[in-house]
Amino acid sequence: MSKFMNPALSGLETYTPGEQPQDMKYIKLNTNESPYPPSPQVLAAVNAQEAADLRLYSDPESRALKQALAARYGVEPENVFLSNGSDDILNFAFLAFAGGGPDTGRKAWFPDITYGFYPVFTDLHHIVAMQIPLKDDFTIDPADYCSLGADGGMICIANPNAPTGLTLSLKQIEGILKANPDKVVLIDEAYVDFGAQSALPLIRQYENLLVVQTFSKSRSMAGARLGFAFAQAALIEDLETIKFSTNPYNINRLTNAAGIAALASDSYFSENCSRIMETRSWTKAALEELGFTVLPSAANFLFARAAGLSGMEVYRQLKAKGILIRHFEKPRIADFNRITIGTREEMETLIEKIREIIREV
């Protein structure tokens, strides 16, 4: 840290992205990317004319893309927020709805085991992080979020949760919304298209609901940086205020064009989601056959524990064999690994390599 750094930010623990080693070509099952390219319409939208137009600023209001999302999801453009990936939206939401510095005593509640970026945001914005332990079976108990008092602040729940892949039902989420009329309830639906129920239909009734989604996973556009959120107009306006106070043009022109094209290829999108869910079923069964405990996932990854091998050991040996999976060396989950669902062929290779590892023990 330089001597110039704001002392309030000293000791910031940054987010650790999944590793991207350059030493050899790996089968990448570690960052929940899609194994399929974006749709042919997206490939066509990223063309020489769009590249030539890079000389011009993007539309800071992303009107065309907002309209396309509103039409696709049956809401009004005023209910849609867009930003540079869903991380960006999460950051803005923590700042807007749970921030204010330690003196105001505002807080954010989220599970102890969830997306690793939430505690980074609370650190950054000096928010008290109220981490609520998952139950022993790694599920979220909605009751834990229904007696938090009448203070303001934000509840942040990934549904499906990461890295477990487990879900809450719409009814359970509605219970949390009803119990917390003075808190924003952010439902982070990065993985919702792989089998969970979206909370989107609840935004009409609940002014405290913010639903966050992304083009990164189910729409095969992790590298394009495009996240979106749905809520009643007042919450969206607050997020726009933050965006227009930091970086109004943060979605570039090519990503805008790609996003519109991706929405126009809805059957391509839903077929990919189905393929990934099928491959997930196959992989889960194959892992269980090899003695793994595998949580029932509604995401594009599995959270799995080997019998008789530590999570770190499985991770290390697979890496040596050219397959990257994600290991979190953390209490309660150190025996598990998070495995992204790739193509069927990639998952067959994974199972083969795990079989080798088990034989070699």
Next chain:
Amino acid sequence: MSKFMNPALSGLETYTPGEQPQDMKYIKLNTNESPYPPSPQVLAAVNAQEAADLRLYSDPESRALKQALAARYGVEPENVFLSNGSDDILNFAFLAFAGGGPDTGRKAWFPDITYGFYPVFTDLHHIVAMQIPLKDDFTIDPADYCSLGADGGMICIANPNAPTGLTLSLKQIEGILKANPDKVVLIDEAYVDFGAQSALPLIRQYENLLVVQTFSKSRSMAGARLGFAFAQAALIEDLETIKFSTNPYNINRLTNAAGIAALASDSYFSENCSRIMETRSWTKAALEELGFTVLPSAANFLFARAAGLSGMEVYRQLKAKGILIRHFEKPRIADFNRITIGTREEMETLIEKIREIIREV
């Protein structure tokens, strides 16, 4: 504002981007975009293969692009920071080097007439904005920045300044750096390639110098969102800490590829800068012939005042005739307009329309 918004952020005045009206096709001389497309290499880099690879996350460290920038500018990769446009870097710098909330009493100093985003950042981060008036001739007096006391905080100077286009010399900037060893001095060089001297050579000697540049103007990539900064490694590390605490993947894959390709086409870049400077000279002389007062600009815009017509009137009448320029209805500069340098043909049309307006008065 919703009832959920952090009260510390109430009354935030957001940045107002240049207008982008959709009612008709305008000659856009209002947002300092380049009239020329990115280089042929950039067009070639944005291709179907890159679009297909959008399924993968971008490299959060942007190693290849950092190396290309380091090589081009004669520094080490550890001296380079990259983010989603230079606005993003400015935001991070205000947070890192001038922030800390009102209780720590940290401050940021900048001219009263300059890039309109600086006071937005001080508002957002609860920094005391110490605005120093430009002199009557709109120049910055370096002496004003050399007796600010030994407190920490940040000095932020656009060089060339916006919307005036006026510059400080390297020697004047060095004087400010020497006088403020406990403050970060951010030199915002968004327009430096059109005729000003970059402060980059000073980073070896001054640990408090942060030089910020962008691909948006001279490299014709406003719509790609790519800003970069140079400083000693310690300052760069602090900026990386902020980036990895907010949105590590914020440069998308296509922009990364476009940035590398743009750096490989350096003669295309310098020829465009020369053409724009030539057109600027021609336009300045033509405006002066029509009775305008025009500041000597080292940027890709002119700051000009008509004789006998208010700035607002010139702006309005040009808009009615299909030409957008930028008007700031603010004290001291309300008689002026900022006019982006377009192609020679666009500037000839501008002069013709202004001649009509003068005839019609």
